[in-house]
Amino acid sequence: MVLVMIRTAIIFVALLIIMRLMGKRQIGEMQPFELIITLVIADLACIPMADASIPLLYGIVAVLTIFVLHEIMTLLDLKVKPLKSLISGKPSVVVNKNGIDDYQLKRNNLDVSDLIESLRTAGYFSLDSIDYAIYESNGMFSALPKQDYEKTQTSLPLVIIDNGKYDKKNLGITGLEKEFFDGILKEQGVKSEKKVLVLTADGTGKLYLQVKNEKFRTFTVNYPEGKTW
Amino acid sequence: MVKSIAAILTAIALLIGAAIFECYYVSEQFDSFGKELHTLYLKTENETANIEDAKAVQTSWEERKEHLHVWIPHNDVSRIDDYMSETVRLIGEKEYSYALANLEILIHLCSCLPETYSPALENIF
Numbered sequence: 001m002v003l004v005m006i007r008t009a010i011i012f013v014a015l016l017i018i019m020r021l022m023g024k025r026q027i028g029e030m031q032p033f034e035l036i037i038t039l040v041i042a043d044l045a046c047i048p049m050a051d052a053s054i055p056l057l058y059g060i061v062a063v064l065t066i067f068v069l070h071e072i073m074t075l076l077d078l079k080v081k082p083l084k085s086l087i088s089g090k091p092s093v094v095v096n097k098n099g100i101d102d103y104q105l106k107r108n109n110l111d112v113s114d115l116i117e118s119l120r121t122a123g124y125f126s127l128d129s130i131d132y133a134i135y136e137s138n139g140m141f142s143a144l145p146k147q148d149y150e151k152t153q154t155s156l157p158l159v160i161i162d163n164g165k166y167d168k169k170n171l172g173i174t175g176l177e178k179e180f181f182d183g184i185l186k187e188q189g190v191k192s193e194k195k196v197l198v199l200t201a202d203g204t205g206k207l208y209l210q211v212k213n214e215k216f217r218t219f220t221v222n223y224p225e226g227k228t229w
Numbered sequence: 230m231v232k233s234i235a236a237i238l239t240a241i242a243l244l245i246g247a248a249i250f251e252c253y254y255v256s257e258q259f260d261s262f263g264k265e266l267h268t269l270y271l272k273t274e275n276e277t278a279n280i281e282d283a284k285a286v287q288t289s290w291e292e293r294k295e296h297l298h299v300w301i302p303h304n305d306v307s308r309i310d311d312y313m314s315e316t317v318r319l320i321g322e323k324e325y326s327y328a329l330a331n332l333e334i335l336i337h338l339c340s341c342l343p344e345t346y347s348p349a350l351e352n353i354f
Contacts, residue, residue: 001251001300002348005244010353053303061247064240071237075230 004058008044008065012036020089022109031088031138033073041066088137095133095143099216102197108135112162112198119143126157127200127208128218155203155229164194164212174201175227184221185209203229251300256343258293263339265289269316270332273325280321283328287313305342309335 012033019032030038041063048059076083084090092104094115105115116127118141124130129149134142146152158170160181171178181199190196190211200208205223210216265286272278290313294306312335319328345352 001244001346002248003346003352005248006348006353055299055302057247057299058302061244064244068237068240068244071233071240075233075237 001057001061004061005065008062009069011040012066012069015040016087020087031077033070033077033087037066037070085137090137092135093132094135095127095130097131099210100127100197102212104135110135113159116159116200124149125153126202126206127198127210127216129153152206155206157200157202157206157208158229159198160201161193161196161199163198164196166193174223174229176201176223180224188217188219252343252347255297255300255346258297259339259343262290262293263336266332266336266339269320270329270336273320273328273332276323276325278320278325278328280317283317283320287317301342301346305345309338312338 015036016033019036044062044066045059048054048056073087077087078084092108094101094104094108094110100112100115105111115133118135119125119127119130119133122141122143124143124145126149128146129152130143130145132144136142158173159167160170160174161167166178166181171181181201182193184207185191185193185196185199188209190209193199195211197210197212198208199210205220205228206218207221208216208218269278269282269286272282290309294310297306312331316328316331316335319325319331
């Protein structure tokens with residue numbers, strides 16, 4: 001029985017470390033230790049139930065151990081602030097007034113397309129419609145929109161350059177050539193697309209450009225032959 | 230907060246209490262049964278053991294195992310069941326040398342089985 005308790009505690013701690021290392025995107029609405037409990041508790045209850053060679057008591061002891069660990073984790077989470085960030089992680093500001101924080105994105109195992117996807121899920125289709133975006137410790141995404149942000153969302157922005165690489169699929173949707181955007185980059189003083197963290201373009205000609213380690217800029221261009229989407 | 234701490238302490242007390250009881254109970258049961266097996270072993274060695282002696286030990290095991298099923302995996306219980314039944318038959322047929330081999334295994338199981346549930350490093354991992 002002591003063995004079951006120790007083994008349960010070891011597996012719990014190992015899973016907690018792995019979940020914390022995996023980052024916020026694996027979690028989704030729960031704290032890491034709550035997700036582990038959800039994953040583990042069903043099996044702990046089922047194995048002794050289905051396997052008649054294991055005493056039912058082993059399942060009960062394991063579930064009770066998980067309960068104790070959960071209560072201890074909840075208490076630590078509430079009462080010991082330094083441990084809170086260790087157990088549950090802390091929120092990351094991935095977009096600020098300078099634009100996307102590439103370092104924070106990488107720390108959370110995310111890329112620009114993941115960020116834009118999360119933004120769209122939260123109802124923000126354009127990167128310049130928000131002042132701040134935060135990945136919460138439970139994997140949820142929060143954003144502080146700019147005033148009258150809805151007026152800026154008139155057309156769907158497409159990612160043209162994502163972390164130094166052209167998105168060929170989106171280029172095809174715009175019906176524009178790579179050379180057109182290369183020209184724009186030159187006009188903006190950017191030597192190569194490899195230096196670009198993100199370039200988005202919407203159907204009205206509004207572009208959002210952020211060069212790596214620089215503040216973002218937005219500007220308007222006219223598309224050749226009056227193209228739009 | 231108070232409710233949480235009370236729940237934690239109650240659960241820990243239950244777990245520790247059950248663990249101590251299990252440790253004591255399982256060891257005690259196997260210890261007593263081991264002694265009975267040892268007596269049977271000596272009688273078998275002297276070729277004075279008969280089927281009634283073997284059946285008495287088997288009956289004693291049957292009573293113990295009803296409760297042991299709650300605490301230890303049932304496969305471990307059935308391992309002793311198998312060797313015990315065979316030993317009864319061998320003593321009944323006066324095959325003492327084979328019965329001694331089986332009794333040695335049973336005595337060994339009685340001494341090592343409780344250890345497999347102790348919180349030692351080799352058992353944890």
